Amino acid sequence: MLPITPRGFKDVLPQEARWREDITSRVRALLDLWGYAPIETPTLEVLEVLEQAGSMSSMPFRLFDTDNQLLVLRPDVTLPLARLVAARLSPEDLPLRLRYVQRVFREEESLRAQAREFTQVGVELIGIAGPWADAEVVQLFIEALDTCGLRGFTVSLCTVAVLNDLLDAAVAKGGADESWRREVLAAFHASNLVRVERLADDPRVNERFRLAVRKLFAVNGGREAIESCRALVGPLGCGDGLDALEATWQLLEALGSSERARIDFSVMCSFDYYTGLVFEAYAPGSGSALGSGGRYDRTLAAFGHDAPAAGCAFCLETVMHALDAQGSAGADASAGAGAGAGTGTAVSMAEPTAAAALEAFAAAAALRATGTTAQLTHTTPKGEVL
Amino acid sequence: MRPLKVAVPKGALFEESVARLAAAGLDVAGLADPGRQLTVSAEGVEYFIVRPTDAPIFVSYGGVDCGICGRDSLEEAALELVELVDLGFGSCRFVVAEPASACGVAEDSYRRLGVLRVATKYPRIASLYYDSIGVQVEIVKMHGNIELAPLCGMADRIVDITATGATLRENNLVIVDEVLSSTARFVGNSASVRTDPRVRELANCLAASAV
Numbered sequence: 001m002l003p004i005t006p007r008g009f010k011d012v013l014p015q016e017a018r019w020r021e022d023i024t025s026r027v028r029a030l031l032d033l034w035g036y037a038p039i040e041t042p043t044l045e046v047l048e049v050l051e052q053a054g055s056m057s058s059m060p061f062r063l064f065d066t067d068n069q070l071l072v073l074r075p076d077v078t079l080p081l082a083r084l085v086a087a088r089l090s091p092e093d094l095p096l097r098l099r100y101v102q103r104v105f106r107e108e109e110s111l112r113a114q115a116r117e118f119t120q121v122g123v124e125l126i127g128i129a130g131p132w133a134d135a136e137v138v139q140l141f142i143e144a145l146d147t148c149g150l151r152g153f154t155v156s157l158c159t160v161a162v163l164n165d166l167l168d169a170a171v172a173k174g175g176a177d178e179s180w181r182r183e184v185l186a187a188f189h190a191s192n193l194v195r196v197e198r199l200a201d202d203p204r205v206n207e208r209f210r211l212a213v214r215k216l217f218a219v220n221g222g223r224e225a226i227e228s229c230r231a232l233v234g235p236l237g238c239g240d241g242l243d244a245l246e247a248t249w250q251l252l253e254a255l256g257s258s259e260r261a262r263i264d265f266s267v268m269c270s271f272d273y274y275t276g277l278v279f280e281a282y283a284p285g286s287g288s289a290l291g292s293g294g295r296y297d298r299t300l301a302a303f304g305h306d307a308p309a310a311g312c313a314f315c316l317e318t319v320m321h322a323l324d325a326q327g328s329a330g331a332d333a334s335a336g337a338g339a340g341a342g343t344g345t346a347v348s349m350a351e352p353t354a355a356a357a358l359e360a361f362a363a364a365a366a367l368r369a370t371g372t373t374a375q376l377t378h379t380t381p382k383g384e385v386l
Numbered sequence: 387m388r389p390l391k392v393a394v395p396k397g398a399l400f401e402e403s404v405a406r407l408a409a410a411g412l413d414v415a416g417l418a419d420p421g422r423q424l425t426v427s428a429e430g431v432e433y434f435i436v437r438p439t440d441a442p443i444f445v446s447y448g449g450v451d452c453g454i455c456g457r458d459s460l461e462e463a464a465l466e467l468v469e470l471v472d473l474g475f476g477s478c479r480f481v482v483a484e485p486a487s488a489c490g491v492a493e494d495s496y497r498r499l500g501v502l503r504v505a506t507k508y509p510r511i512a513s514l515y516y517d518s519i520g521v522q523v524e525i526v527k528m529h530g531n532i533e534l535a536p537l538c539g540m541a542d543r544i545v546d547i548t549a550t551g552a553t554l555r556e557n558n559l560v561i562v563d564e565v566l567s568s569t570a571r572f573v574g575n576s577a578s579v580r581t582d583p584r585v586r587e588l589a590n591c592l593a594a595s596a597v
Contacts, residue, residue, distance in 0.1 A: 112465075113447070156580045191468040191579075194571060198472075218586070264580050266468065282577040287448015288466065289576065 008108060008116030019329075020119070020316060023148050024101050027121055030147050034140055036099035036123050041080040043103075044071045050079050053302040054273050059107040061116075073105035078296070078311055079273075081124050086303030094127030094307060101316075115317060122293075122313025126300070129308035131247035134277045134295060135255070138248065141281065141293055141312045142257050148319050149328050150283055153290065156220075156264035157248075157279035160294075161241025162233060163188060163268055166212055169238050174206035184213055188268045193217050208236055217266050223249055225263035241276050248277065273299050281314065285325030290314050344373030348385065390431045390584045393445060393453025395438035398549075399570050402475045403454045410591035442467060442573065451578035452585050457568040458547060462508050468579045470589040471572040473596050478549045480511060480565035485536050486558045492542040496521070502542045505535035512545040515565045533557040 005011060012020065028038075047062065047070045056079075060072035074080050077100055085096060101121050108114035121144070125137055138155065145153055167184060170176040180202060187195035200214035212232050219229050226246045233239055245263070252258045267280050278294035293312020300307045323329065347364040349356050364374035379385050394403050394417065408414045413428040417435075420426055426433040434450055439462065441455035446465035456476055460469065482504075484492055496502050502523045506512040509527045516523045526541060535541040537557065545565060548554055554561065572592050574585045 154581045191466075191576060194469045194472045220580075220586075262580070266579065280580070282581045284577075284581065285448075287446065287575055287577055 006116070007110060008114060010115070010117075019320065023316065023320070024121060026147050027144050028099070028101070030143060031099040031123060031140070034097070034136075036097040039081065039084070039098045039100055040102065041074065041077060041084055041100075043073060045074055045080050045083070046070070047072045049083060049303075053079050053082060053299045057272065061105050061107055074102070075106050076104055077102050077120050077122060077313065078124065079299070081311075082126075082296075082299045082309065083303050085124075085126055085307070085309075086300050086305035089305075091305075091307075096126040097123070098126070099123045118318075119316035120291075120313040121316050122291075122311060124309060124311035126309040127307050129295075129297065131244045132251065133308075133310055134244065134248040135251035137293055137310045137312050138252060138261065138277075138279060139255055139257055141279070141291070141314070142260050145281060145290065145314065145319070148314075149323055150290075150319065151326060153260065153281050153283040153322075155261045155279050155281045156267045157245075157261060157277060158263060158265045158267050159241030159245045159276050160268050160274050160278055161244075161276050162229060162239065162265070163216065165238040165240035166209065166216070166233050166236065169236055170205060170209040170213070174209035174236075176202075176205045176209065180205060185272075188217070188266075189272065191266065193266075212236060212238075220262060220264040220266065222258070222263065223253070225265075229263075229265060244276060277310065279312070283322040283326075286318060286322040288318065290318050290322060344375050346377045347374050348377050348379055350379055387430075389427065390452070390582070390588070391434060391450040392431055392588075393434050393436045393441045393450045393455070395441050395453070395455050395570075396435050397438055399438055399454065399456065399476045400435075403473075403570065406454075406473060406475070406592055406595060409595040410588055412588075439463070445573050445575050448575050448577060450575070451582060452572065452574040452588065454570055454572055456570055457566075458508065458511065460571060460573065461514075461566070461568075462510050464510060466576060468574045468576055469571055470574050470579070470586075471593045471596060473570040473572055473592060476570040477567065478547050479567045480508070480515075480545060481548055481554075481561045482515075482543050482545055482563040482565060483533075483536075483554050483559040483561050484543045486560045488536065488542075489560070495542060503540075504543050504545055505532045505541035506545040507532060508545060508547070511565060515545065533559055 050056065050072065056075055058075045060075040062070060062072050065071055081098065089096065101119060103117055104120050105117050108116050123140060125133055138157065142155055167181045171178065171181050180199065184196065184199050187199060196217055197214055200210040215232055219225050219232065226242060226249060230239055230242050249258065252261055267278055273296045274294040275297045276295035280289040280292040283290055291312060291314025295310040297308040300309055345367055347360050347367065349360040360376055364376055367374035377385055394400065404414050404417045412431055416426040416428050417433055420435060424435050434444060436444055438455045439459045441453045442460050442463035442465050444450045445453050446467045454473065458480065492502060500522060502521060503526065504512055504523045505526050505528050507528060509525050512525050528535065532544050532546055533553065536544055572589055578585050
């Protein structure tokens with residue numbers, strides 16, 4: 001059999017590995033400065049436990065262990081971390097600021113050019129609600145992508161609270177039923193405007209609610225987009241999340257980050273556990289989102305420990321593709337790290353004797369003590385370097 | 387600023403797609419007779435002439451910013467993208483058909499054997515449909531002339547696309563159920579929709595001329 005890897009899994013050779021390390025160590029340093037502590041979760045989780053927090057939108061790898069327990073390889077880090085925090089930490093530990101760099105695994109159909117293993121670099125801020133916590137996570141996300149060396153990326157943000165509020169009101173007083181509500185949510189999640197418009201044609205639902213649902217998808221821009229949204233849903237008695245979104249935006253503006261950000265109410269398409277702010281980052285030359293995040297205030301309660309939480313993560317491999325597309329591939333990035341693969345001072349063992357080896361080890365150690373990379377080499381009795 | 391990349395479907399949807407893009411204000415002169423050319427450059431825009439079933443792939447993976455294709459191709463591809471406008475043209479239906487002479491045979495065989503064999507070019511659409519009505523089927527993916535499969539007894543039924551029903555009639559096949567109806571859609575790459583205002587502007591112009 002040929003020595004292949006499974007589809008969607010790949011080896012990381014030294015040049016790429018060094019570039020990965022360089023990016024992640026710079027982001028780690030940034031997150032450390034913000035007071036985020038490292039954390040790790042196991043590779044395998046119990047499926048039934050994770051599903052307590054809601055259905056998973058990605059397809060995890062599943063397996064049975066010898067106890068006949070149904071396990072999954074973690075398809076993301078947010079749910080396992082919520083489980084960990086709920087199970088292991090007590091209320092007095094809050095607020096928690098946690099950071100991670102972890103591989104995640106997702107089943108994908110074949111012939112779709114999709115990796116089934118990738119690396120998420122992310123943070124979770126647990127125990128604090130409110131716009132300043134939201135702004136911290138977004139600002140951190142922007143600074144982390146900056147630290148990676150990305151230029152010209154955009155973070156699109158909005159709040160899912162306004163759509164939920166609007167649909168609740170449509171059910172309560174606009175003649176809509178539960179199945180209509182579910183279908184509109186599903187259409188937003190699928191980014192299917194045509195379907196949203198078709199549902200907004202449903203004559204059973206009050207016309208003002210239908211108009212608001214139809215128009216919400218297209219609301220985007222700077223701060224004025226929040227006003228447009230308020231004008232759209234305010235007269236219907238809705239507007240949950242908009243004050244918080246505006247306060248978050250104001251903070252981002254004051255921090256000088258609003259030019260990297262945009263309000264866009266079409267971004268309500270990621271996981272269904274989000275309860276407020278949601279955002280996604282896009283870069284030119286990258287066809288899909290670099291990463292995403294949001295507020296998920298009900299997830300920890302599902303694991304038996306009620307606490308508000310927000311977080312974000314980017315996919316390391318997607319960011320590296322975007323860096324490559326903008327011409328900032330790994331070579332220059334590794335220059336600052338001191339040593340490329342195989343470079344440094346060579347310390348040679350001339351003769352195959354214990355004394356010569358000891359001498360070489362000692363000489364190399366002396367060089368390393370001064371901060372110079374020293375690599376041991378061996379020569380044959382004829383003087384050829386091995 | 388780089389040109390906006392637009393996927394234009396060749397085949398049945400081509401002519402009307404070009405007309406709609408023209409009505410939306412794009413320079414489509416180069417698309418009038420592209421010959422064997424697969425890309426056409428015009429003022430501020432670059433067209434990529436693609437197979438309709440491949441349009442969702444070009445859009446989803448960011449090869450182009452946006453494009454036009456039928457709903458059928460979107461359903462079959464099931465890729466992440468933003469479906470922006472129902473352009474209303476190119477309407478066709480997905481139907482289940484069987485030989486006129488074999489009326490009732492498929493039901494009998496389903497009762498005896500507990501499974502139907504269905505030939506189709508659209509395995510995802512066919513299996514979603516049969517899952518939704520709870521009928522157990524074996525789906526065999528084919529690439530063309532699938533009307534032959536029930537005629538030679540290789541399959542009980544077909545799930546296929548039809549605009550007028552003429553091909554089905556000519557081959558003595560009758561429609562036994564409707565699966566879904568399709569029209570042309572304007573779709574955008576999820577990053578382009580959110581970072582390049584030209585995609586939404588084009589969507590708005592196309593929506594205005596679609597009514």
